[in-house]
Amino acid sequence: MKILYSVQATGNGHISRAMELLPYLNEYGDVDIFLSGANSSLDLNFPIKYRSKGLSLFYTCKGKLDYTKTAFALSPLRLRKEVKDLPVEKYDLVLNDFECITAMACAAKKIPSINFGHQASFYSANTPRPKEKSKMGEWILKNYARAPFYIGLHFQRYDNFILPPVIKKEITRAQPAAKDFFAVYLPSYCEHIMEKYFHPLSPVRFHIFSWQTKNVKRSGNITFMPVEKALFNDALINCSGIITGGGFETPAEALKLEKKLMVIPISGQYGQQCNAAALEQMGINKLDKLDDDFTGHFNDWVQTKPVKINYDHSTEDIIANVMKLSIAHINKNNSYDLLTDPLLYSLH
Structure with missing residues (x-):
C-alpha cells in the first residue's frame, strides 16, 4: 500500500506526533511525507518527499497571533501551483493531519482522504469550546482541511471517532x-x-x-x-x-x-x-x-495537586485503529464502527 502522510508544521506538536506515529505507520505500507508550514523548531528525522511553506503562523512577542505577518506570508499563486502539483492520485491512502494543500488537492482530483489528528476532533459538537465561540475560528477548524472522513485525537473521548492522545x-x-x-x-x-x-x-x-x-x-x-x-x-x-x-x-x-x-x-x-x-x-x-x-x-x-488521568494505551493500538477505519472507508465498508471495536476498549 502506498500512503501519503501530510503533516502540518505550524507548530511542534504535529511534528512530535508524526515522529511517534511513523515507525508504526511504515509497517502498513510505503509512506511518503508531505510537510507543510515553517513554524516548527523540531526536525522530523524522516525522509520528506514533498515540502511546502504552506500556511505559516507568526506571533507577536506578547502571546498573540500576528495576523498581519501571517497574511503577508500567504502566496495564493504558489498555493494554487502546489495544489495542482501534489500527486495525491498516486496513493492508495491519504492521511492528512490538518494540512490545507493536501485537502484542496484531494478535493480537486476527487481523491478520498482521511483527516487524522487533533483538529479532526473538532468536527464533533461534543468537543469542548470556550464560553465565547468564534465564528471565524469554527469555520477554519471545519473547512481548513476538509475530508470525507475524520479520526480525531483529544484529551478525552468526546465522540466515537475520537481516540486518546499519542504519547511519546x-x-x-x-x-x-x-x-x-x-x-x-x-x-x-x-x-x-x-x-x-x-x-x-x-x-x-x-x-x-x-x-x-x-x-x-x-x-x-x-x-x-x-x-x-x-x-x-x-x-x-x-x-x-x-x-x-x-x-x-x-x-x-x-x-x-x-x-x-x-x-x-x-x-x-x-x-x-x-x-x-x-x-x-x-x-x-x-x-x-x-x-x-x-x-x-x-x-x-504551586499549591494545587496534579490532575490524574489514565493514558495506558499504546501508539501501536492507535495506528491499528486508524488503519482499520481508513481501509474500511476507502473500501466503502461503512459497517465498521470505531465504537464497537474491541481494540478500542484498551484505549479508554
Whole structure:
C-alpha cells in the first residue's frame, strides 16, 4: 500500500506526533511525507518527499497571533501551483493531519482522504469550546482541511471517532521525578517578556524553552533552552510542573506524567482556546495571558495537586485503529464502527 502522510508544521506538536506515529505507520505500507508550514523548531528525522511553506503562523512577542505577518506570508499563486502539483492520485491512502494543500488537492482530483489528528476532533459538537465561540475560528477548524472522513485525537473521548492522545515512548516509559525547577514552553512570548514575569519569582527556578535560543544560557533564575526533543523530554519528566500554551501534545504528556499543569493559550488561536476549555473542565489551571497578576497566580497554582488521568494505551493500538477505519472507508465498508471495536476498549 502506498500512503501519503501530510503533516502540518505550524507548530511542534504535529511534528512530535508524526515522529511517534511513523515507525508504526511504515509497517502498513510505503509512506511518503508531505510537510507543510515553517513554524516548527523540531526536525522530523524522516525522509520528506514533498515540502511546502504552506500556511505559516507568526506571533507577536506578547502571546498573540500576528495576523498581519501571517497574511503577508500567504502566496495564493504558489498555493494554487502546489495544489495542482501534489500527486495525491498516486496513493492508495491519504492521511492528512490538518494540512490545507493536501485537502484542496484531494478535493480537486476527487481523491478520498482521511483527516487524522487533533483538529479532526473538532468536527464533533461534543468537543469542548470556550464560553465565547468564534465564528471565524469554527469555520477554519471545519473547512481548513476538509475530508470525507475524520479520526480525531483529544484529551478525552468526546465522540466515537475520537481516540486518546499519542504519547511519546520516552514519556510512557519514564520514571517521573519532581526536581527543583519548573518547565516553561510559551512559543508566542519573546524572552525579554518572559524575563519580566519570571525573574520576580526568584529563587524559584525555570527552564524556559525558547525558539530564540540556540544554546543553553542563564538569566538569573531562568535557564533558557533550545527547543530540542531530548532536552524537552528530560525537563518534562523531571520538572515540578509545566507552564505551556494551549496546544495538545505537551499538555497530554504532562497529564500522563501527573505533573502540575498551567496553560496560557495563544490569543487569537481558536484551537488553543478550545483546548484550554477542555483542560479547564478537567481541573487544569488556565490563564488568559502573562500579566502583572502572574506572581499571585503562580503562587496559588504551586499549591494545587496534579490532575490524574489514565493514558495506558499504546501508539501501536492507535495506528491499528486508524488503519482499520481508513481501509474500511476507502473500501466503502461503512459497517465498521470505531465504537464497537474491541481494540478500542484498551484505549479508554
